[in-house]
Amino acid sequence: MKKFIKTTALLMATTLLLSACGNLQNSSLSSGGSDSGNNSVQTTNSSDSSTYDVLLSNGKYKTSPISGLTAADNTNQFNSRSFESGLTTLSKDQFSTNNYVFQEGQILSASTVNDWLARKSKKNSTGLNPASNGSKSPNKRNPMYFQQMLEQDYLQKQGGKYKLAGMSIGIAMNKVDYYQKKQYGSTYQTKISKAERKAQGEKIAAKVVKRLRQDKDVGANIPIVVGLYTVAPEDTLVGGNYFQYSVSKDKSLGSWKTLDYQSQMLPTVNNETAISSSDSDAFSNFKSHIQDYFPNLSGVTAQAHYDGKSLKSLDITINTQFDGLAQVTSFTQFVQDSASKYLPTGADLDISIQTVDNQQSFITRTGGKFSSHVFNAD
Amino acid sequence: MKKFIKTTALLMATTLLLSACGNLQNSSLSSGGSDSGNNSVQTTNSSDSSTYDVLLSNGKYKTSPISGLTAADNTNQFNSRSFESGLTTLSKDQFSTNNYVFQEGQILSASTVNDWLARKSKKNSTGLNPASNGSKSPNKRNPMYFQQMLEQDYLQKQGGKYKLAGMSIGIAMNKVDYYQKKQYGSTYQTKISKAERKAQGEKIAAKVVKRLRQDKDVGANIPIVVGLYTVAPEDTLVGGNYFQYSVSKDKSLGSWKTLDYQSQMLPTVNNETAISSSDSDAFSNFKSHIQDYFPNLSGVTAQAHYDGKSLKSLDITINTQFDGLAQVTSFTQFVQDSASKYLPTGADLDISIQTVDNQQSFITRTGGKFSSHVFNAD
Numbered sequence: 001m002k003k004f005i006k007t008t009a010l011l012m013a014t015t016l017l018l019s020a021c022g023n024l025q026n027s028s029l030s031s032g033g034s035d036s037g038n039n040s041v042q043t044t045n046s047s048d049s050s051t052y053d054v055l056l057s058n059g060k061y062k063t064s065p066i067s068g069l070t071a072a073d074n075t076n077q078f079n080s081r082s083f084e085s086g087l088t089t090l091s092k093d094q095f096s097t098n099n100y101v102f103q104e105g106q107i108l109s110a111s112t113v114n115d116w117l118a119r120k121s122k123k124n125s126t127g128l129n130p131a132s133n134g135s136k137s138p139n140k141r142n143p144m145y146f147q148q149m150l151e152q153d154y155l156q157k158q159g160g161k162y163k164l165a166g167m168s169i170g171i172a173m174n175k176v177d178y179y180q181k182k183q184y185g186s187t188y189q190t191k192i193s194k195a196e197r198k199a200q201g202e203k204i205a206a207k208v209v210k211r212l213r214q215d216k217d218v219g220a221n222i223p224i225v226v227g228l229y230t231v232a233p234e235d236t237l238v239g240g241n242y243f244q245y246s247v248s249k250d251k252s253l254g255s256w257k258t259l260d261y262q263s264q265m266l267p268t269v270n271n272e273t274a275i276s277s278s279d280s281d282a283f284s285n286f287k288s289h290i291q292d293y294f295p296n297l298s299g300v301t302a303q304a305h306y307d308g309k310s311l312k313s314l315d316i317t318i319n320t321q322f323d324g325l326a327q328v329t330s331f332t333q334f335v336q337d338s339a340s341k342y343l344p345t346g347a348d349l350d351i352s353i354q355t356v357d358n359q360q361s362f363i364t365r366t367g368g369k370f371s372s373h374v375f376n377a378d
Numbered sequence: 379m380k381k382f383i384k385t386t387a388l389l390m391a392t393t394l395l396l397s398a399c400g401n402l403q404n405s406s407l408s409s410g411g412s413d414s415g416n417n418s419v420q421t422t423n424s425s426d427s428s429t430y431d432v433l434l435s436n437g438k439y440k441t442s443p444i445s446g447l448t449a450a451d452n453t454n455q456f457n458s459r460s461f462e463s464g465l466t467t468l469s470k471d472q473f474s475t476n477n478y479v480f481q482e483g484q485i486l487s488a489s490t491v492n493d494w495l496a497r498k499s500k501k502n503s504t505g506l507n508p509a510s511n512g513s514k515s516p517n518k519r520n521p522m523y524f525q526q527m528l529e530q531d532y533l534q535k536q537g538g539k540y541k542l543a544g545m546s547i548g549i550a551m552n553k554v555d556y557y558q559k560k561q562y563g564s565t566y567q568t569k570i571s572k573a574e575r576k577a578q579g580e581k582i583a584a585k586v587v588k589r590l591r592q593d594k595d596v597g598a599n600i601p602i603v604v605g606l607y608t609v610a611p612e613d614t615l616v617g618g619n620y621f622q623y624s625v626s627k628d629k630s631l632g633s634w635k636t637l638d639y640q641s642q643m644l645p646t647v648n649n650e651t652a653i654s655s656s657d658s659d660a661f662s663n664f665k666s667h668i669q670d671y672f673p674n675l676s677g678v679t680a681q682a683h684y685d686g687k688s689l690k691s692l693d694i695t696i697n698t699q700f701d702g703l704a705q706v707t708s709f710t711q712f713v714q715d716s717a718s719k720y721l722p723t724g725a726d727l728d729i730s731i732q733t734v735d736n737q738q739s740f741i742t743r744t745g746g747k748f749s750s751h752v753f754n755a756d
Binding site for chain 2: 014024028044051054056059061062063081084085088102104116152283291293295322325326327329330334337352359362364371373375
């Protein structure tokens with residue numbers, strides 16, 4: 001088991017917490033009920049009805065003890081946030097942001113989940129990865145299918161106390177299992193097909209729900225959203241996506257619903273075919289246009305996020321070699337103009353302009369509205 | 379002469395390029411006139427009437443050749459942007475953003491300004507720092523008064539061509555001159571009083587204007603704004619400020635106008651007295667409040683910017699040890715609530731929330747309106 005170490009750029013951005021213009025009278029801590037005699041319970045008030053209020057237990061934000069636990073190595077840093085944000089998106093359909101309060105998962109402990117993520121063995125009867133068959137050959141060994149797990153709790157106030165009223169579970173399945181034949185040795189790969197990820201993921205999900213239902217705080221009936229997620233391989237430069245989900249309302253899983261999310265790096269690499277050639281062309285035109293006027297750019301890349309063939313959002317990173325205020329300000333205006341001219345109109349945009357050292361400025365377009373900000377000491 | 383190497387955080391922020399909501403039909407490149415037969419001239423269109431359109435010569439952004447030239451060492455990275463943004467602020471009073479187009483300074487060359495920044499000597503008759511008197515003693519030597527220079531050009535269209543119609547010059551004066559007695563040796567300091575900075579700066583400004591008027595592109599009559607700036611010492615954790623300025627309309631300088639800008643780090647360090655104890659107390663309350671609820675914060679600091687005793691803006695940096703999406707989102711909401719509750723209402727705010735590696739989110743308040751953004755790959 002290794003703690004996932006998040007080393008790098010989480011600079012791509014999507015959530016725009018809407019401006020609370022004129023709404024500041026609500027921007028205070030609300031005092032909730034109390035969940036036991038001497039525990040004070042509060043929530044943070046979200047100024048945006050599309051995000052959850054968050055429960056603060058004993059006045060503190062509580063993290064989930066299983067956050068960051070993983071079964072095998074994977075250095076792709078883009079998985080971590082999409083695994084989390086994707087589960088929140090699935091949850092919003094079941095647990096309305098107006099009626100539920102959010103807390104990071106508090107039911108599952110680190111030791112439980114460490115056991116579940118490990119291989120099944122005599123010593124570890126609860127392991128959800130298959131027992132080793134002794135082989136170290138990429139195509140003969142039993143790979144680690146199950147890479148990571150995430151719990152999110154959704155609470156409601158009942159009789160003055162916040163009670164667990166819904167839960168979401170993310171189950172991350174490997175597309176590539178990276179392993180060493182000996183400690184500190186070379187890294188080998190076992191590839192796992194889509195059909196295997198689906199079959200193994202469904203089995204793991206059923207066991208997880210069955211086990212969770214035995215926990216007295218979870219009980220027999222609260223809705224549990226279970227999402228199956230594909231972990232993106234190390235060389236893809238985009239994060240993974242959820243590929244199906246189910247809502248359990250009793251001991252078993254509900255029916256599975258298929259998701260068709262895809263992500264792709266632009267410009268495409270390794271002769272990959274573009275998911276949409278018109279989006280890919282639009283991005284190339286945008287890129288050449290800004291590179292014509294501002295030649296000192298080290299890179300212009302995007303993560304394109306699709307639902308089926310429909311482009312939902314573009315997260316663009318522009319690396320510059322300049323950080324002078326006038327130039328950054330002028331460049332930011334120019335990029336915004338170019339984005340509105342060249343990039344597909346329907347997609348949300350998040351454009352980060354940065355040097356090696358620092359974020360210099362960014363631009364967002366959400367629901368058709370642009371906004372931009374230059375970081376500027378004065 | 380050393381190139382100023384900008385190594386670090388320009389994360390404090392103030393300029394909010396206003397949202398161009400509904401205004402996108404204007405967000406295209408405007409084609410300007412042409413300044414000679416085969417040079418095409420364009421400008422970037424600012425979507426915000428409080429910022430300048432920028433001239434692109436031959437379709438390219440042109441940087442100033444003197445940008446970053448300095449006379450002596452100073453590792454305080456906060457000077458660089460405040461030197462630039464302060465001059466732009468002074469310029470806006472003279473050169474309306476509606477009537478002038480901006481270009482980084484193109485008149486002064488690097489070799490000219492390198493000579494001006496050096497000591498006067500037999501070989502360097504144009505040097506504006508005093509000749510060496512041979513002493514290496516901190517209190518007996520002639521220090522380097524003049525540290526850095528900045529040129530900004532303001533153009534207007536005349537007969538279909540953009541012509542230089544105004545200029546701004548920043549003259550950065552040392553408060554502390556850092557020097558070595560021998561190469562790679564220890565660093566010593568000569569302190570320079572406010573009166574000396576003023577007297578020396580005024581002399582240098584007069585010479586600079588006289589020399590500029592001899593340039594045929596500048597000519598005898600265009601307004602030249604000259605600002606005198608105090609370079610903040612290495613240990614202050616805030617940038618410097620302009621302390622006086624003058625507008626020249628002929629060969630000589632206009633009358634000097636005093637500026638009363640001050641910047642201070644909060645919490646105050648080295649037993650420094652707060653410029654305003656009520657602002658300092660408000661910031662302490664804000665800081666303890668958020669540290670109560672989110673204990674894993676590595677630092678909460680602010681740069682407070684004053685005009686006289688009046689707080690103009692607070693640039694706050696919060697370093698966290700967490701980067702999970704749910705926690706960052708919740709923390710960002712909480713910080714915004716706390717800022718509106720505890721911080722002085724009149725000041726603009728810029729709050730950067732970051733881990734060691736990356737910017738996680740930020741919050742701004744401009745003209746009383748909050749807006750926030752969480753960086754969030756998905």
